[in-house]
Every structure is written in C-alpha cells, then in structure tokens.
Amino acid sequence: MKVCAEYELEVLDEDLDAYMEEELEKEEKEKKLTEVDKKLLKRRAPVVSIMGHVDHGKTTLLDSIRASKHKIVASEVGGITQSIGAYTVYLDNNKDKKIVFVDTPGHEAFTEMRARGAKATDIAILVVAADDGIMPQTIEAINHAKAADVPIIVAVNKIDKPGANPDRVLQQLTEHGLVPEEWGGDTITVKVSALQGTGIDELLEYILLVADVQDLKANPKAEASGVVIEANLDKGKGAVATLLVQNGTLRVGNCIVVGTACGRVRALLSDSGERIQKAEPSTPVEILGLSEVPQAGDYFEVVKNEKEMKSIVQERKEKERDKRLDAMLPAHVRREAVAGEEDIPQLNLIIKANTNGSAEAVSQAIAQLESDEIKTKIIHVGVGDISEADVMLASASNALILGFTVKEDANALAAAEKEGVTIKKYDIIYQILEDIEKTMLSLLEPEVKEVELGKAEVRQVFTIGKTTRIAGCYVTEGKIVRSKDAVLYRDGKEIFRGAIDQLKRFKDDVKEVAQGFECGISFAKWNDIEVGDIIEVSTTEEVERQSL
Numbered sequence: 221m222k223v224c225a226e227y228e229l230e231v232l233d234e235d236l237d238a239y240m241e242e243e244l245e246k247e248e249k250e251k252k253l254t255e256v257d258k259k260l261l262k263r264r265a266p267v268v269s270i271m272g273h274v275d276h277g278k279t280t281l282l283d284s285i286r287a288s289k290h291k292i293v294a295s296e297v298g299g300i301t302q303s304i305g306a307y308t309v310y311l312d313n314n315k316d317k318k319i320v321f322v323d324t325p326g327h328e329a330f331t332e333m334r335a336r337g338a339k340a341t342d343i344a345i346l347v348v349a350a351d352d353g354i355m356p357q358t359i360e361a362i363n364h365a366k367a368a369d370v371p372i373i374v375a376v377n378k379i380d381k382p383g384a385n386p387d388r389v390l391q392q393l394t395e396h397g398l399v400p401e402e403w404g405g406d407t408i409t410v411k412v413s414a415l416q417g418t419g420i421d422e423l424l425e426y427i428l429l430v431a432d433v434q435d436l437k438a439n440p441k442a443e444a445s446g447v448v449i450e451a452n453l454d455k456g457k458g459a460v461a462t463l464l465v466q467n468g469t470l471r472v473g474n475c476i477v478v479g480t481a482c483g484r485v486r487a488l489l490s491d492s493g494e495r496i497q498k499a500e501p502s503t504p505v506e507i508l509g510l511s512e513v514p515q516a517g518d519y520f521e522v523v524k525n526e527k528e529m530k531s532i533v534q535e536r537k538e539k540e541r542d543k544r545l546d547a548m549l550p551a552h553v554r555r556e557a558v559a560g561e562e563d564i565p566q567l568n569l570i571i572k573a574n575t576n577g578s579a580e581a582v583s584q585a586i587a588q589l590e591s592d593e594i595k596t597k598i599i600h601v602g603v604g605d606i607s608e609a610d611v612m613l614a615s616a617s618n619a620l621i622l623g624f625t626v627k628e629d630a631n632a633l634a635a636a637e638k639e640g641v642t643i644k645k646y647d648i649i650y651q652i653l654e655d656i657e658k659t660m661l662s663l664l665e666p667e668v669k670e671v672e673l674g675k676a677e678v679r680q681v682f683t684i685g686k687t688t689r690i691a692g693c694y695v696t697e698g699k700i701v702r703s704k705d706a707v708l709y710r711d712g713k714e715i716f717r718g719a720i721d722q723l724k725r726f727k728d729d730v731k732e733v734a735q736g737f738e739c740g741i742s743f744a745k746w747n748d749i750e751v752g753d754i755i756e757v758s759t760t761e762e763v764e765r766q767s768l
C-alpha cells in the first residue's frame with residue numbers, strides 16, 4: 221500500500237517532468253530564435269551624445285555638425301527643418317557613414333535617460349574648451365559616461381581662440397584617467413573649432429571608427445523597440461514623441477507600448493520633417509498617435525495587437541501604483557539597490573564635499589572600509605552642493621549620496637524624493653565612516669550562530685512496541701524543547717544528530733521541559749539510546765554582524 225506522501229511525490233515527479241520538458245522546449249525555441257536573429261543582424265549607425273562644461277561649445281558643435289552634414293529635405297516639404305531631439309548626419313554624403321546625434325547636450329539629459337533604465341547613447345563626445353580646460357562639469361560628464369560604460373571621444377574645442385592651450389587640456393585629461401592616444405593611452409582626442417568648422421570631419425571619422433570597434437548591430441526584421449528621446453503635448457496633434465528605433469523597423473499602423481502610454485502609430489516624421497512609412501534601427505523619428513505623453517528615457521516596443529497593448533499598459537499601471545506605495549515607506553538603502561558583481565554586494569557612493577581636500581579625505585577614508593564580502597565603489601566625487609545631476613547619477617547607478625559639509629539645492633531635494641535616492645549629510649568624517657560601515661553591515665547576510673538551549677541526562681530507557689525506544693530523562697541544564705537540532709552524546713562522543721520526534725511530560729505531549737524536571741524523549745530516526753547518554757538541544761539564531 222502506498223502512503224499519501226508517496227502518491228504526492230509521484231504526482232510531483234510527473235509535474236516536474238512536464239515542467240522540465242516545457243522548459244527544454246522553450247530553451248530550444250529561444251536558441252533557434254537567437255540563431256535566426258543573429259543571422260538577421262545588420263550593422264547600425266552609432267548614436268552619439270555631447271557632454272561637457274557650460275559654454276565650452278556643445279550647442280555650437282551640434283549646430284555646426286548639423287548645418288554642414290545634415291541632409292535637409294525640408295525645403296521640399298515647406299522649408300521647415302524641425303528639431304525633434306535627435307538628427308542624422310552623413311559624412312561625405314555617404315549613406316554608409318551615418319551618425320545619429322542626440323540633440324539635448326549635457327550629461328543631465330543623458331543620465332536622466334539612464335535613470336529611467338534606457339541606454340540610448342553608444343558614444344559620448346566630451347567637449348572641453350581649450351582656453352578654459354577641464355572644469356567641474358567636465359569631470360561630472362566623465363564620471364557619468366564612465367558609470368554608463370560608454371566610450372568617450374574628447375573634442376578639444378575653441379582651438380581658434382588666442383588663449384587656447386590644447387596641450388594643457390590633454391595633460392588635465394590624464395589626471396582624470398583619460399590618457400590621450402598620442403601620449404600612449406587609448407582616449408581619442410580631436411582638436412576642433414566648432415565656430416569655424418575646423419576638425420569636424422576628423423571628429424566624425426573617429427566616431428565611425430569607434431562605432432566599428434563596438435560592432436553595433438540590430439535586426440531590422442524584428443518588431444521595433446527603442447527609447448523615447450523627448451516628448452511633449454501639442455495642442456493640435458496631441459502627444460508627440462521622438463523615438464529612437466534601436467532594433468526592428470517601426471511602421472505606420474504599428475501598435476506600440478511606451479511606458480504606460482500606448483497607441484497605434486498614426487504618422488511618422490523624419491528628423492527633416494518628411495512623412496515616412498517606416499523607420500529602421502538607429503533612426504530618430506517623431507510619432508503621433510500615443511494616448512498620453514511618455515517620459516524621455518522610457519522604452520517603447522511594438523506589440524501584436526490592440527488587445528495585447530492594452531493588457532500590458534494595464535499591468536504596468538498597476539505596477540506603477542505599487543511602486544508609488546513602496547516609495548511612501550521610509551527611505552533606506554534596500555538590498556536590491558546594491559549592484560554587485562560575482563555575488564559580492566557593492567555599495568555605490570557619490571561624494572560631494574565643500575573642498576577638494578575634504579572630498580579626497582572622505583574618499584580615502586571610505587576606501588579603507590573594504591571587506592571580502594562587500595565592496596564600496598565611488599562613482600563620482602565632486603566639490604560643491606548636491607545638485608539634481610548628482611541625484612540623477614545616483615538614481616541611474618543605484619548609489620547613495622554622501623554630503624560632507626554641503627547642502628542639497630531645492631531641485632536636488634525634489635529629484636531625490638521622486639527618484640527615491642538617499643542623501644546623507646555629515647560634518648565629521650568619523651560619523652561618515654561609522655554610518656557607512658553600519659550600512660555595509662546591514663547589507664550583508666546575518667551570521668548564523670548555534671545557541672545551546674539545554675541538556676538532559678538519560679536515566680531510564682523504555683521500549684514501546686517492537687522498536688520504538690523512549691529515553692526517560694532528567695533536564696540538567698536550561699530547557700529541552702522539541703526541536704530539529706538535538707544531539708545525542710555517549711561517553712562524550714556525538715553519536716546522533718537530528719530532530720526530536722516526541723517530548724512528553726507523563727502522558728502529555730509538550731513543547732518544552734525546564735531544568736529540574738523529568739521528561740520522555742524519542743527521536744524520529746534513532747533508537748539506540750542507553751542510560752547515561754546526554755541529549756543536548758540547540759537552536760540557530762541570526763545575529764547582525766558587528767564588524768566588517
């Protein structure tokens with residue numbers, strides 16, 4: 221006769237077999253799909269963002285590239301070249317030398333998109349004015365690009381100016397970990413004058429070169445997906461969004477889901493204002509037809525039909541509501557906020573301090589907190605108050621912001637609240653260390669310790685039925701509880717470790733028996749008990765770590 225548990229096990233086995241089969245089938249299908257996908261992959265154009273300190277010439281550089289290389293067909297459609305947040309240029313008028321520029325210069329826009337989870341940029345151009353050199357926002361931009369793992373090409377700008385000193389810029393770059401190629405490093409630097417148009421072709425050549433190395437590819441045959449570059453509400457047209465198609469081909473009539481917005485694509489407009497029917501990978505395109513205005517950085521994807529579109533949006537809206545409820549909980553570092561490799565948790569930090577000296581001191585002190593089980597990584601160090609850009613970088617990199625004798629500005633505070641970023645401020649270094657150590661400890665799994673609960677001595681052994689033996693005991697220390705972790709000792713040697721099956725006071729089953737009382741103990745899987753044996757009961761407890 222089979223007992224219930226055996227039937228259950230058999231049923232479970234059948235379930236498991238069916239499950240495994242399903243999983244295998246899925247895996248096979250996916251493998252085939254990825255093989256097909258791989259064959260369909262085609263080269264795609266690089267997408268570039270321009271970053272750098274204010275007034276170093278980002279806008280001028282973008283304008284100058286656009287004016288000289290953008291194929292303007294707008295004259296044919298009424299002479300309006302509209303700005304849609306990104307545009308395509310062709311070096312040497314060659315369609316194979318295509319580059320897409322994201323039209324919102326500055327690392328804030330870049331990081332805001334990244335904070336939404338989007339990676340739109342393949343290459344970052346860092347503009348540094350040769351008459352001014354590396355400035356605080358240049359350093360910020362370097363760190364933002366590095367945190368996103370995006371290759372940097374440096375455009376040393378304004379070389380036409382009398383006070384320009386490009387070599388000084390190269391020297392300063394090395395101090396920030398960007399060693400120019402001409403000095404034996406691997407950072408490409410190009411001397412340009414955005415105003416006069418000098419060096420622009422060379423810069424574009426280098427962009428294409430870096431893109432070649434990156435081997436950027438996409439499948440034009442797939443359903444389209446990509447990212448929102450910008451979006452707004454137009455009184456006449458409704459929600460208007462500029463999308464960057466990253467994979468697949470987007471077509472008029474497609475059903476698309478963008479964040480929590482959705483709709484059928486009513487019209488597609490190219491960056492030169494032409495109405496087009498389709499947009500292939502690495503194409504910026506303006507679309508009409510969305511139900512609401514999405515956010516820059518939201519992902520979009522084409523789905524099969526309206527039904528699927530609506531159900532995805534419904535699900536996302538519910539998730540968003542849950543997230544809002546979550547955000548109302550007190551701010552603290554959550555376990556999932558820790559990004560680490562190889563299973564070692566890592567605490568990402570951004571440090572802002574009042575002077576270079578103190579910023580350096582804080583970074584060095586924190587570097588000493590390393591342990592084998594948890595790492596700290598300083599994503600960015602800056603001087604001055606905590607800004608919105610710091611918060612966005614923290615949000616994009618799952619980092620904690622530490623302010624040392626600095627404040628946060630009003631925008632930073634609002635952004636921190638919205639993004640759920642934790643800002644901690646201190647006036648004394650050792651407080652930072654204490655606090656960070658505590659935070660690191662709280663992120664580690666607690667230690668598991670065995671705690672002894674009590675001991676009993678076997679004074680008599682009773683046999684019930686044919687085999688079951690019961691130990692008649694006297695509790696000599698602590699208490700005996702019915703537990704999984706009992707150990708039986710004979711002459712000081714451990715002879716059995718396992719669960720107590722029954723614990724009795726006279727005829728009653730009890731949960732525990734205190735010191736000085738007698739009790740009966742039997743084990744689930746052990747019968748060899750003798751007078752004089754000692755039974756010890758322990759339990760495991762999780763204890764918070766006290767030190768790294």
Ligand code: GDP
Pocket residue numbers: 272273274275276277278279280281325377378379380381412413414415416
């Ligand atoms: P952004 O804040 O980085 O976007 O800088 P802008 O593009 O607005 O440029 C700031 C100022 O620098 C403007 O007055 C530009 O005309 C000037 N500028 C930009 N590039 C050059 C350049 O290559 N040479 C010179 N002489 N001036 C430039």
